[in-house]
Amino acid sequence: MTTDSVTILPPTHALNGKVSPPGSKSITNRALLLAGLAKGTSRLTGALKSDDTRYMAEALRQMGVTVEEPDATTFVVTSSGELKAPSAPLFLGNAGTATRFLTAALALGQGRYVVDGDEHMRKRPIKPLVEALKSLGVTIESPTGCPPVTIDATGRFEKNHVVIDAGLSSQYVSALQMAAACGSEPFTIELAGADIGARGYIDLTMSAMRAFGAKVEQPTSSSWVIQPTGYTATDFHIEPDASAATYLWGAEVLTKGQIDIGTPSDAFTQPDAKAYDVIAQFPNMPAVIDGSQMQDAIPTIAVLAAFNETPVRFVGIENLRVKECDRIRAVSTGLNNIREGLAKEEGDDLLVFSDPSLAGQSLPAEIDTFADHRIAMSFALAGLKIRDITILDPACVGKTYPGYWDALASLGVEFVRNDPK
Ligand SMILES: O=C(O)C1=C[C@@H](OP(=O)(O)O)[C@@H](O)[C@H](O)C1
Ligand SMILES: C=C(OP(=O)(O)O)C(=O)O
Numbered sequence: 001m002t003t004d005s006v007t008i009l010p011p012t013h014a015l016n017g018k019v020s021p022p023g024s025k026s027i028t029n030r031a032l033l034l035a036g037l038a039k040g041t042s043r044l045t046g047a048l049k050s051d052d053t054r055y056m057a058e059a060l061r062q063m064g065v066t067v068e069e070p071d072a073t074t075f076v077v078t079s080s081g082e083l084k085a086p087s088a089p090l091f092l093g094n095a096g097t098a099t100r101f102l103t104a105a106l107a108l109g110q111g112r113y114v115v116d117g118d119e120h121m122r123k124r125p126i127k128p129l130v131e132a133l134k135s136l137g138v139t140i141e142s143p144t145g146c147p148p149v150t151i152d153a154t155g156r157f158e159k160n161h162v163v164i165d166a167g168l169s170s171q172y173v174s175a176l177q178m179a180a181a182c183g184s185e186p187f188t189i190e191l192a193g194a195d196i197g198a199r200g201y202i203d204l205t206m207s208a209m210r211a212f213g214a215k216v217e218q219p220t221s222s223s224w225v226i227q228p229t230g231y232t233a234t235d236f237h238i239e240p241d242a243s244a245a246t247y248l249w250g251a252e253v254l255t256k257g258q259i260d261i262g263t264p265s266d267a268f269t270q271p272d273a274k275a276y277d278v279i280a281q282f283p284n285m286p287a288v289i290d291g292s293q294m295q296d297a298i299p300t301i302a303v304l305a306a307f308n309e310t311p312v313r314f315v316g317i318e319n320l321r322v323k324e325c326d327r328i329r330a331v332s333t334g335l336n337n338i339r340e341g342l343a344k345e346e347g348d349d350l351l352v353f354s355d356p357s358l359a360g361q362s363l364p365a366e367i368d369t370f371a372d373h374r375i376a377m378s379f380a381l382a383g384l385k386i387r388d389i390t391i392l393d394p395a396c397v398g399k400t401y402p403g404y405w406d407a408l409a410s411l412g413v414e415f416v417r418n419d420p421k
Contacts, residue, residue, distance in 0.1 A: 004420040005366065006394040006405065008383025008413065014257035015384070015411040021244035021261055023048035023073060024270055025400045026201060029056045029097040030178065030208040031236050032067070032075060033105060036060040037182055038212055039081035040233030045074050047238050051399045052095035059102060062086040063109075081230065085111030089148065094120040094324055094371070094399065096171055099147055103129055104175035107138040108182045109153040116148035120371060124322055129172040132164045160185045167194035168322055173224070174205040180226035181214040191222035197292045197319055200271025207269065211236055239263065242270035243374070244401045246279065246300040250381045251411065253282040254307060259411065272297040283309045283356060292316030295323075298350075299378035302331045305352035306342055307359060307385060318348035324399070325370035334379050337365045338386065364388035373399040380408065390418065 028048040033056065035042035047053065049072060057067045057075060063083040068076040083106060092098040092115065099117055103126060106113040116122075127145035134140055137158030142149040160183070166172045173189060173196060180187035196202065206216050206224075213232030217225050240263050252259040265276035275297035278285055285308050291298040298317055305312035320327035328350050335343035335352065344351045363386050369376040373396050383389035397404040405415065 005390050005392045005418045007388065007390040007416040007418060008380055009415065010384055010387055011255060011413055013255075013412060015251050015255040015259060015413070016257045017411045018260040018262065019248055019407045019410060021240040021248065022050065022401055022403060023238040024241040025050065025052050025243070026097060026204055026270060027208060027238045028053045029095070029101065030174070030205060031238060032056045032060060032077065033101050033178060034208060034212040034231050035075070035077035035233065035236075036063070036065045036079050036083060037081060037105065038079060038231035038233040041076060041078045042233040043074065043076050043235040045235070045237050046240070047073050047075050048241060048400065049073070050402050051093055052098060055092045055095045056098040056102075059090040059092060059098065062088065062090060079233075083109050085109060085113055089114035089116045092117045092121065094118050096121070096124060096169070096323075100126065100129060100169065100171035100175045101178060103149050103151070104133065104179035105182070106151050107133045107136070107140060107153055108155060108157065108179055109151070110155050111153060113151045113153065114148055115151070120324055122146050122148070125168050128165045128168060129175060132162050132172065132176065135159070136162055157183055157187070161188045161190070163190045163192045165193035166191060166196045168319055170196045170198050170201045173202055177202070177205050177216060177224055177226055178209060181209060181216070181229055181231060183228050185228055187226045187228070189224045189226070197316065198271050198295050200293060204270060239268060239270070241400065242268040242272040243296040246272060246275045246297045247377045247381065247404070248407070249276055249279045250300050250304050250378070251384060251408070253279055254304065254381055254384050257411075275301060279304065283307060285312055287311065288313050288315060290316040291320070295320060296374060299327055299331050299374045300381070302335070302343070302350060302352055303378040303381050305354055306335055306338070306382065307356055308352075308354040309356060311354050312352045314350040314352070317350060321348065324372040325375065327372065327374065330368070330370050330372060330375045331378075334365075334367045334375065337367065338363050338382060338389070359385040362387040364390075366390045366392055369393050369396050371396050373397045373401065377401065377404055380404075384413065
């Protein structure tokens with residue numbers, strides 16, 4: 001969709017049908033990196049093809065890895081096992097996974113690597129990871145504490161133990177874990193500071209690493225030991241994206257429909273699948289929802305909360321402020337734009353003052369998506385119940401779910417595409 005904005009026409013029927021969410025972004029970007037670090041050919045099926053995974057694939061190509069795309073959901077990765085220093089900076093858009101994962105992996109490369117992103121990524125913190133790598137003797141700089149990051153790698157870490165504060169992003173731990181298997185001795189990662197939100201992403205990392213032949217253990221709740229096995233090329237199937245599934249679960253409960261997404265909620269291994277249990281309680285979702293272990297699902301649930309029978313307070317969501325945009329601010333701005341007083345920020349909590357009578361009203365609102373796919377996709381749900389909701393920059397869904405608007409259309413949702421002014 002290349003239009004500037006899209007106005008959703010609330011369907012007059014329940015949304016029924018079959019829609020499969022695309023492959024998991026988190027797992028695809030882990031698998032692409034691990035395949036790039038493994039000598040030989042790996043076939044990744046069920047993969048996501050979107051902005052975030054294209055940036056990762058393109059970066060690997062720039063470093064001498066062959067990445068073929070025989071069909072819409074497959075990557076075939078052939079690598080020497082080394083990521084050669086590229087002749088130009090690696091541009092990773094706003095892909096947090098690609099940016100953080102590559103930063104650590106390239107610290108074990110040879111030569112100069114520059115990891116950079118777009119203006120949004122250049123505001124997302126990477127300093128704790130850069131400091132951790134510095135403590136391992138790596139020559140690495142990120143003058144702003146955000147990308148760009150310049151790494152002058154010598155192929156080794158000088159120490160076999162690192163302490164990392166992952167309060168801002170669990171991706172720092174995942175990045176160090178995946179890199180560490182390419183080191184020359186057993187390596188220990190120890191957590192400092194606040195606990196990590198979304199520990200489930202660390203589990204995803206460990207299971208992807210094991211699939212590519214690595215040995216990683218978690219001796220305590222805050223430490224991991226990785227053996228220097230390197231990676232073995234393998235064929236790997238990627239499950240559908242649980243965060244993408246949350247919009248379909250949301251559309252189902254809001255319209256009292258039945259959407260078959262092809263995967264039972266308990267078959268996902270990604271943390272956001274936990275959102276199903278909360279969404280299934282709609283319109284009686286709990287008064288307090290802890291978002292720490294399902295962060296990317298919070299915009300979805302927060303928009304649903306506007307139609308809940310009773311208000312909802314979201315807690316444990318402070319690092320939503322450092323995602324693609326400040327999501328606490330973006331969600332409260334969007335909801336208040338629909339109806340003043342619908343949401344409120346209290347410190348880092350988000351309060352949504354539910355109002356089931358919103359459904360069926362015409363409340364013209366232009367939703368600023370702040371270039372954030374999840375803001376666009378979750379506010380589209382409000383448009384299923386309220387007339388005249390317009391989503392600005394609808395193409396931003398391409399970060400993780402390029403087929404989103406087509407998926408809604410396939411369920412019978414109609415849109416007015418507003419031409420660029
Ligand atoms: O490891 C991952 O795949 C991810 C971890 C989470 O980020 P943080 O660790 O920065 O919270 C999540 O929000 C992101 O979409 C994907
Ligand atoms: C936070 C997200 O992405 P990332 O950190 O991978 O850019 C997301 O997809 O919601």
